[in-house]
Amino acid sequence: MVKEEEGIIIEILEGNMAKVKVGRHGECKNCGACPGDSALIIEAQNLIGAKAGQRVAFEVKETNMLMAAFVVYIVPLIAILLGVIAGKAIAMKFGYSVRGFQIVGGTLTFILSILNIKIFDKFAHNNKKMQPVITRSLS
Template sequence: MKNSGLVKEKLGNKVTISMYKESACSHCNKCSDSAKIANDFTFISNGEDIKVGDIVTFEMEDNQVFKAAMVVYIFPLIVMFLAYFTAAKIGLSEGECIGASFGGLIIAFMGIFFYDKFIVKNKMEKSVKIIGIEKR
């Protein structure tokens, strides 16, 4: 997956960029620059000469992006259905089964939050490859 963004901060080998939105309207001049920014992303630089204000084009491994999408979109549904069928198997009423499925969904999202914060962030920081640097 290719993306680009404006370098906001560089501390040692950690670079923080404001990623540009990837859409057809993100590159026109009709709206302000703040409307073109999606969010901030931090990664580890491999010695490239990057300075604050540069525009960096980078690429992340497709398998990392695919794994993240699977965890975020599929895992909560699986947990939700498992919680429902487990509650039904132990003899709870229909309403209690629905409550258990939403409880499983909440637990799944909490798990994703901690998985993202402590595991995925470190993997993503290391899997970024710089393709191009536009000096400002």
């Protein structure tokens, strides 16, 4: 499924890409993932050759949005849980303080999940299938 949004091109980039200023909408109020209340700036494929200053419509695949939300919100929680479980198992096996190993295990796996988010972000940024696509000019 594809979601259509609107924005204004603020800069043309190399490789048929453009920076688009996107206004917030109702769903943004409930999320809170992005800082501030102002507009968001994204990079989108500019296959129609739109120019800076033009108001455009662009499409974002909802599966990409769901995958990104899963990686950013759910994976760290799962990582912490697995780290706590692994920490407990290691502590019990060697006869150490369970709580300390749980804290260390959860912290280490959380840090690894943050690194995973950074890797996913680079992958998504470089993967054309994950990028929004400008579909038409509105002005």
